[in-house]
Amino acid sequence: MEESKRLKKLPPYLFDEILKKKKELIEKGVDVIDFGVGDPDLPTPAHIVEAMKKAVENPSYHHYPLRKGLKEFRKAISDYYRKNHGVDIDPEREICVLIGAKEGIAHFPFAYVNEGDIVLVPEPAYPVYHRSTILAGGEPYFLPLLEENDFLPQFEKIPSEILSKAKILYLNYPNNPTTAFAKEEFLKEAISFCKKYGIILAYDAAYSEIYFDEKPVSFLSIDGAKDIGIEFNTLSKTYNMTGWRIGWACGNERLISSLCKIKENIDTGVFEAIQIAGIEALSGPQDCVKEMRNIYKKRRDIFAEGIRKLGWDFRLPKGTFYVWVKGEIKDSIKMAKILLEETNIVAIPGVGFGPSGEGYLRFSLTIPEDRIIEGIKRMEEKWGRKK
Ligand SMILES: Cc1ncc(COP(=O)(O)O)c(C=O)c1O
Missing domain, CATH: 3.40.640.10 (Type I PLP-dependent aspartate aminotransferase-like (Major domain))
Known part of the structure; x- marks a missing residue:
């Protein structure tokens, strides 16, 4: 059975390998901190x-x-x-x-x-x-x-x-x-x-x-x-x-x-x-949206403070629940692999979103504050504070 030309024309997903590795680690019982998926952790109001x-x-x-x-x-x-x-x-x-x-x-x-x-x-x-x-x-x-x-x-x-x-x-x-x-x-x-x-x-x-x-x-x-x-x-x-x-x-x-x-x-x-x-x-009432913004803002501030101390370059986001960070090394797939293998943290390699994303990692702040703090701690242990 041969797939259509149009299906074959689709390029492979560049973050497949990272996601496969994440699954393997989780199955082995490793405590993985997942900054990967852009799916809110908070419940529907x-x-x-x-x-x-x-x-x-x-x-x-x-x-x-x-x-x-x-x-x-x-x-x-x-x-x-x-x-x-x-x-x-x-x-x-x-x-x-x-x-x-x-x-x-x-x-x-x-x-x-x-x-x-x-x-x-x-x-x-x-x-x-x-x-x-x-x-x-x-x-x-x-x-x-x-x-x-x-x-x-x-x-x-x-x-x-x-x-x-x-x-x-x-x-x-x-x-x-x-x-x-x-x-x-x-x-x-x-x-x-x-x-x-x-x-x-x-x-x-x-x-x-x-x-x-x-x-x-x-x-x-x-x-x-x-x-x-x-x-x-x-x-x-x-x-x-x-x-x-x-x-x-x-x-x-x-x-x-x-x-x-x-x-x-x-x-x-x-x-x-x-x-x-x-x-x-x-x-209906919109307080839930305000609360959600406050939660993401607080998470952003905690994460940004940690990333600043690592000496990594990024722009403080004015919105969304992502942070677009220039990692320690330019090769974003390699950087995401090191992050996952050596600190058990998932972030998406920027090149997976297109060639101009090379050099960056996307962190999604859709995890609770204590997990963000734990993630920062692991990264500090690996790379040390520069500031
Ligand atoms: C930029 C952008 N557009 C659209 C969507 C899809 O949204 P929906 O859940 O409504 O399909 C996403 C989901 O991650 C997104 O990041």
């Missing part, structure tokens, strides 16, 4: 779980879900954007409920990319952008995100023959893995760039609510965003709901309608009881 419990007992939610998602959930999303970002989104035509942001991001190129079309993909980045491009028959053209450019792509460096074939530009701020934020001027520049070259802007806002001081600029709040843009968002990170699989796409009506068309042929939507819980998440 109780009021959301309660809403789900009630909804699951209602037989009217036991059927196939409505295609675009429950009207009431789409209205809750629209109200949320108006209240939090001052953005008007029509719940009827400009929102499509997703089985998590990943699902929408992965299916979107199937709606717009033909064989050989180019998709502009930042790197280092969440791997789904370039992998879904390849699955849809397109060619990713990578835009390096470099520290000297504040981890923003430089559109002026893209050759004109690429621009003429480019269909989609993916952007993600607050950014995984670099933790960078995008300022308003950059988003304006990205929108006018896309308008000039007839490119769709697919904006991934999965970490939009995880910030510590200033709130990140909302993409859809920028003039003209809706003319060319679609935003992907999710309940996963904001409400610790990664396992529930619920998110949405919102923005340009035509883009939403095309994504819905693809989805109609693939999936049958999100269990409606989960959407009811989603309404509670977006419309």
Whole structure:
């Protein structure tokens, strides 16, 4: 049985080896500290779980879900954007409920990319952008995100023959893995760039609510965003709901309608009881989100203090629950291996997110404070304090 060419075209995951090694150590009973996975350790807030419990007992939610998602959930999303970002989104035509942001991001190129079309993909980045491009028959053209450019792509460096074939530009701020934020001027520049070259802007806002001081600029709040843009968002990170699989796409009506068309042929939507819980998440009390931000901020400060003492280079994150750190040695796979083998700590080698990630490690602060402190202690024992 021969796998399809498109499946064979997918590059291997560069962090597979680290994850295999981690599993082996855990099976041997080693106490591994896992800064690897970007999956919140905190539980889903109780009021959301309660809403789900009630909804699951209602037989009217036991059927196939409505295609675009429950009207009431789409209205809750629209109200949320108006209240939090001052953005008007029509719940009827400009929102499509997703089985998590990943699902929408992965299916979107199937709606717009033909064989050989180019998709502009930042790197280092969440791997789904370039992998879904390849699955849809397109060619990713990578835009390096470099520290000297504040981890923003430089559109002026893209050759004109690429621009003429480019269909989609993916952007993600607050950014995984670099933790960078995008300022308003950059988003304006990205929108006018896309308008000039007839490119769709697919904006991934999965970490939009995880910030510590200033709130990140909302993409859809920028003039003209809706003319060319679609935003992907999710309940996963904001409400610790990664396992529930619920998110949405919102923005340009035509883009939403095309994504819905693809989805109609693939999936049958999100269990409606989960959407009811989603309404509670977006419309219910928001103290849980504030508390979550405080917890991640405290963890960030503890971790940053420890990394500073090691003398390792990093930028203090303004948001997300990651820290993008320049390790002791440049070869990030080697560095992650040493970290795992000699201190039993998992961090993701930066090169796994793209070649410009070489030299970095991504630490995810989705573990309790005492584990972060223990992790820092182990690293200090191995490398010693430089400051
Ligand atoms: C940048 C980014 N976008 C999207 C997602 C996926 O979110 P969801 O759980 O809604 O599929 C993730 C998950 O790690 C992510 O890091």
